[in-house]
Amino acid sequence: MSFDALLWLSFGGPEGPEDVRPFLENVVRGRGVPPERLDEVEAHYQHFGGVSPINRLNLEAIEAVRATGFELPIYFGNRNWHPMVEDVVAQMKADGIKRALVFPTSAYGGYSACRQYDEDIVRALQAVPDGPELVKLRQFFDHPLFISSFADGIRAAAASLNGPYRLVFTAHSVPVSADKAAGPPAEGGYRYSRQIVEASRLVAAELGVTEYDVVWQSRSGPPQIPWLEPDVVDHIDALHAKGVTGVVVCPIGFVSDHLEVVWDLDTEARDRAAELGMEFARAATPNADPRFAELVVELVAEHTADAPVRKLSSFAVAGCTVNGAPCAPLCCEPAKRPARA
Ligand SMILES: CC1=C(CCC(=O)O)c2cc3nc(cc4[nH]c(cc5[nH]c(cc1n2)c(C)c5CCC(=O)O)c(CCC(=O)O)c4C)C(CCC(=O)O)=C3C
Numbered sequence: 001m002s003f004d005a006l007l008w009l010s011f012g013g014p015e016g017p018e019d020v021r022p023f024l025e026n027v028v029r030g031r032g033v034p035p036e037r038l039d040e041v042e043a044h045y046q047h048f049g050g051v052s053p054i055n056r057l058n059l060e061a062i063e064a065v066r067a068t069g070f071e072l073p074i075y076f077g078n079r080n081w082h083p084m085v086e087d088v089v090a091q092m093k094a095d096g097i098k099r100a101l102v103f104p105t106s107a108y109g110g111y112s113a114c115r116q117y118d119e120d121i122v123r124a125l126q127a128v129p130d131g132p133e134l135v136k137l138r139q140f141f142d143h144p145l146f147i148s149s150f151a152d153g154i155r156a157a158a159a160s161l162n163g164p165y166r167l168v169f170t171a172h173s174v175p176v177s178a179d180k181a182a183g184p185p186a187e188g189g190y191r192y193s194r195q196i197v198e199a200s201r202l203v204a205a206e207l208g209v210t211e212y213d214v215v216w217q218s219r220s221g222p223p224q225i226p227w228l229e230p231d232v233v234d235h236i237d238a239l240h241a242k243g244v245t246g247v248v249v250c251p252i253g254f255v256s257d258h259l260e261v262v263w264d265l266d267t268e269a270r271d272r273a274a275e276l277g278m279e280f281a282r283a284a285t286p287n288a289d290p291r292f293a294e295l296v297v298e299l300v301a302e303h304t305a306d307a308p309v310r311k312l313s314s315f316a317v318a319g320c321t322v323n324g325a326p327c328a329p330l331c332c333e334p335a336k337r338p339a340r341a
């Protein structure tokens, strides 16, 4: 099938101190995240001058795709901060774009990682009547280029340490209720955490590492609601208690070194390891790796050139949607959230 453009759809992040609070309000709108948590997260952003690296990283990754000789125009829009996806889809329409593929900057299934990007597409198309048809690319957590990029990141991180280390994969925590609702009901739920575990297994297998852990980070939400655990910082304590002297942390749940990586891992987890006298290294995310650009090109070619669907797991291909309609009935439903106290 033919397409006139690629829309690069991401999370968005603030570009200066005044942006931080309105950005955070956009992220958590109506989701019952306690104000104290927002204050804490605001401080993380302000620590970096109110600037998240995420927009710059997306633009760099887009440049890397262009550098492959990719032929379609690439547009960049976000869920939570400028350039907002609604504005970008309006621009696409004004430019005469009729059908576009959408690359979401998340490899996984689940509400936050997949379905919410469909909601972004629906919102944008509601805001732009007679806008372009938008076909979202599939989940790519098990693509060989994604896996080998992380494997190389771990090799480089490990090479920076002097002694032995434990390999620890980490991904953004979500409410257990959201994970339970991830995937089509017939699959039994928990698609997000099961895909994180599978991607970790594939990376470890490529490295020949048999002992490793999968943990979670960046928990939000009120404490009485269960989220995926253990937290990466608590896990470093637990490893220390077991006599582990070094750790390599791989942010398998993310595609770029955005704020959740540079704060929660490069600051909090690293500081904890240092306090405990443990060696610490964080593996790179794929963002700037030419293989990541190649992966995007391949996902597009699956639609435009009948390219083979390369994948290393036995999970069903999922996440490909048209105009934001769910990829399967009831797939990755948003969890029922408690009203804000
Ligand atoms: C699964 C997942 C991914 C991975 C998939 C993907 O990449 O899309 C992800 C990515 C990201 N999360 C990010 C930032 C934030 N996430 C928050 C809050 C939340 N994340 C959640 C889940 C996820 N989040 C959830 C269930 C919440 C609770 C509120 C809600 O249900 O919405 C909050 C609110 C404050 C707080 O932390 O409490 C912030 C600021 C940034 C940008 C960092 C930057 O600026 O560089 C990125 C890439």
Ligand SMILES: [Fe+2]
Pocket (backbone or CB within 6 Å): 172
């Ligand atoms: Fe998040």
